[in-house]
Amino acid sequence: MNTKAIIGLNPELPYAVEEAINRLRINVSFLGSDIRKIMVISSEPNEGKSFIAMNLWKQMASAGEKAILVDADMRKSVMAETYQISREDGKELWGLSHYLSDNKKLEDCILTTDLACGDLLPNTNNIVNPSMLLESNRFSELLDKLAEDYRYVFLDVPPLGLVSDAERIGNICDGAILTVRAGVTPKGIIRSSIAQLERAGCPLLGIVLNRAGAGNGKYYGKYYGKYYGSEYYGK
Ligand SMILES: Nc1ncnc2c1ncn2[C@@H]1O[C@H](COP(=O)(O)OP(=O)(O)OP(=O)(O)O)[C@@H](O)[C@H]1O
Numbered sequence: 001m002n003t004k005a006i007i008g009l010n011p012e013l014p015y016a017v018e019e020a021i022n023r024l025r026i027n028v029s030f031l032g033s034d035i036r037k038i039m040v041i042s043s044e045p046n047e048g049k050s051f052i053a054m055n056l057w058k059q060m061a062s063a064g065e066k067a068i069l070v071d072a073d074m075r076k077s078v079m080a081e082t083y084q085i086s087r088e089d090g091k092e093l094w095g096l097s098h099y100l101s102d103n104k105k106l107e108d109c110i111l112t113t114d115l116a117c118g119d120l121l122p123n124t125n126n127i128v129n130p131s132m133l134l135e136s137n138r139f140s141e142l143l144d145k146l147a148e149d150y151r152y153v154f155l156d157v158p159p160l161g162l163v164s165d166a167e168r169i170g171n172i173c174d175g176a177i178l179t180v181r182a183g184v185t186p187k188g189i190i191r192s193s194i195a196q197l198e199r200a201g202c203p204l205l206g207i208v209l210n211r212a213g214a215g216n217g218k219y220y221g222k223y224y225g226k227y228y229g230s231e232y233y234g235k
């Protein structure tokens with residue numbers, strides 16, 4: 001039996017952002033039933049991967065699709081801290097790195113939530129060099145198993161530019177959603193990320209133009225999210 005998570009912080013999004021994520025969810029649901037393991041990636045840090053992955057997971061599960069969000073940013077996980085996630089039974093929170101390196105049981109690491117269709121696999125133990133773990137069969141077998149148990153497996157990963165983790169993960173995913181920060185991410189860098197994904201054999205499913213019109217960068221102040229429409233999806 002999986003334990004239930006207590007999620008201390010569950011911010012409401014402004015209507016426009018909620019709507020933009022909803023459009024993204026609909027586009028993703030048009031991708032076809034073979035597309036299950038989806039990583040949310042960006043070229044550089046701080047472009048909104050974790051934000052998009054969390055909210056896309058939430059909306060997918062709210063719409064009744066069984067979905068799990070995997071925090072695969074094992075170098076710098078923020079999910080558990082950002083959303084103040086703890087276990088309802090009060091025990092220590094285990095996650096992906098515990099499962100991969102300590103041979104913990106999966107059911108002791110996956111958390112259920114208030115969303116009947118939405119589960120979480122957090123990461124609570126950052127490690128300096130997770131490459132070996134990401135290259136292990138245990139990781140690829142985990143993703144395959146999750147893709148059997150869930151309609152969608154969303155993976156929050158480190159940026160492409162810094163380390164090769166995302167390429168490795170992309171190689172065993174069905175595709176990637178590339179997050180770019182509107183007006184900030186240089187075009188050349190976006191192009192090289194697309195080439196990197198191609199080299200990793202990871203299909204590009206779509207591009208999210210995040211934080212469009214964010215202005216002074218204050219959170220949730222006004223219209224933040226604006227995403228490309230369906231023409232960028234369903235290749
Ligand atoms: N559309 C948005 N609206 C409001 N805030 C946002 C939006 N996108 C991202 N943010 C905020 O910007 C900050 C950086 O976002 P996030 O942590 O998701 O980026 P990241 O790409 O995952 O970064 P890293 O590479 O460090 O993992 C966070 O505080 C997040 O809440």
Ligand SMILES: [Mg+2]
Nearest residue numbers: 049050073078
């Ligand atoms: Mg992140």
